[in-house]
Amino acid sequence: MTRRVPLVTVLVxxxxxxxxxxxxxxxxxxxPEPPLRATATPATLAPATLDATGYATHRADSPxxxxxxxxxxxxxxxxxxxxxxxxxxxxxxxxRSTPDGPxxxxxxxxxxxxxxxxxxxRKDPAAGLSPADRLARAQSVxxxxxxxxxxxxxxxxxxxxxxTLTRHRGTxxxxxxxxxxxxxxVTVAHGGDYVTMAVVVPRGVEASLPRLLGGVRxxxx
Numbered sequence: 001m002t003r004r005v006p007l008v009t010v011l012v013x014x015x016x017x018x019x020x021x022x023x024x025x026x027x028x029x030x031x032p033e034p035p036l037r038a039t040a041t042p043a044t045l046a047p048a049t050l051d052a053t054g055y056a057t058h059r060a061d062s063p064x065x066x067x068x069x070x071x072x073x074x075x076x077x078x079x080x081x082x083x084x085x086x087x088x089x090x091x092x093x094x095x096r097s098t099p100d101g102p103x104x105x106x107x108x109x110x111x112x113x114x115x116x117x118x119x120x121x122r123k124d125p126a127a128g129l130s131p132a133d134r135l136a137r138a139q140s141v142x143x144x145x146x147x148x149x150x151x152x153x154x155x156x157x158x159x160x161x162x163x164t165l166t167r168h169r170g171t172x173x174x175x176x177x178x179x180x181x182x183x184x185x186v187t188v189a190h191g192g193d194y195v196t197m198a199v200v201v202p203r204g205v206e207a208s209l210p211r212l213l214g215g216v217r218x219x220x221x
Contacts, residue, residue, distance in 0.1 A: 035084040036069070038111035040193045041219050042090035043159075045105065049215025053208045055094040055105055059140050062088050069123045071115035083115050085125045090193075093139045100202035101179055105212055106139030109193040124187075124194040131168055135183050138198035142172035142181065145200070151182075158197060158213055161188040165209075172200060184209060191220030 042060070050056065065087040072080040090109040095102050112122040129137070136145040147170040156165035165186040172181045180203040187196040195218050199207045 033081075033083060035086045036113040036115070037086050038113050039088040040090040040109035040111040041191060042092055043107040043109050043190075043193075043195045043197075043216055043218040044092050045094055045107070045212070046215045046217050049211055050094065053096065053211050053215075055096045055103070055212075057092070058095040058104075059091070059093040061091050061140075063091060063137070065089050065110060065125055067125050067128075069113060069115055069125055071121055071123055073116065073119055073121065079116060079119070081115050083113070085113055087111050087113070087125055089126075091138065091140070093141065095141060098202060098205050100205055101174055102141055103201040103205055103207055104139045104141045104199070105207075106135075106196075106198040106200075107216060108134075108138040108196045108198065109218065110196070111193050112189070122189075122192075124189075126194065126196075131166065131183075131185055132170070134185055134187075134196060135168075135172075135198050135200060138196050139200060142174050142200050144171075144173040144178070145181075145183075146170045146172070147183070156186050156209075156213055158186050158188045159190045159195060159216055159218055161190065163188045165213075169203070179203075182207075186213075190218050193218070 067085050068082055069085055070082045092107045094105040110126045132145045132147045147168045149169050151169055152167045153164050163186050168183045171178050181200050182203050184199040187194055201207045
């Protein structure tokens with residue numbers, strides 16, 4: 001006669017073996033996904049715009065951006081991921097002297113990244129930055145930028161794309177002195193990058209925004 005092993009004994013045996021495998025280190029640990037790496041193409045002001053507005057090139061550099069992005073796709077199956085980003089941005093800074101202090105235009109390009117390899121979803125790694133951070137990172141002349149108030153919004157066209165331009169008032173430090181400043185910000189997606197134009201001027205100084213907006217150039221990646 002064949003003896004049958006009770007089912008409960010078999011289940012316990014399997015569970016114990018599974019537990020021993022995990023404790024003993026025989027299980028596999030998921031391999032962390034590598035950081036997303038991308039490099040932006042610089043945006044610039046056209047020479048004719050510089051001549052018409054009196055701005056001159058002050059700085060051209062490529063500051064790194066180390067951050068994380070979280071993405072979610074919902075459908076028949078919901079996918080969510082958080083990825084590290086190691087990006088190289090592109091920054092061009094222009095300055096015009098005024099009796100009250102420098103008027104500054106910063107153009108900062110941030111490369112878009114794809115959190116999911118097989119999904120055509122692109123994210124802006126700098127999307128979570130505050131207006132003060134965006135103003136500070138887009139230019140290198142004014143430090144310790146603080147936004148005290150947002151004074152208005154309007155529609156503006158940058159690189160052929162309509163977007164919302166925001167105006168701000170606050171303070172910033174230049175040459176060791178804190179000054180009252182006015183600022184403007186606008187960001188658009190263009191050519192695989194996110195291009196931000198940031199303008200910071202002493203309070204009461206005209207920035208020539210319409211000419212500046214029309215004079216931005218950016219090659220598609």
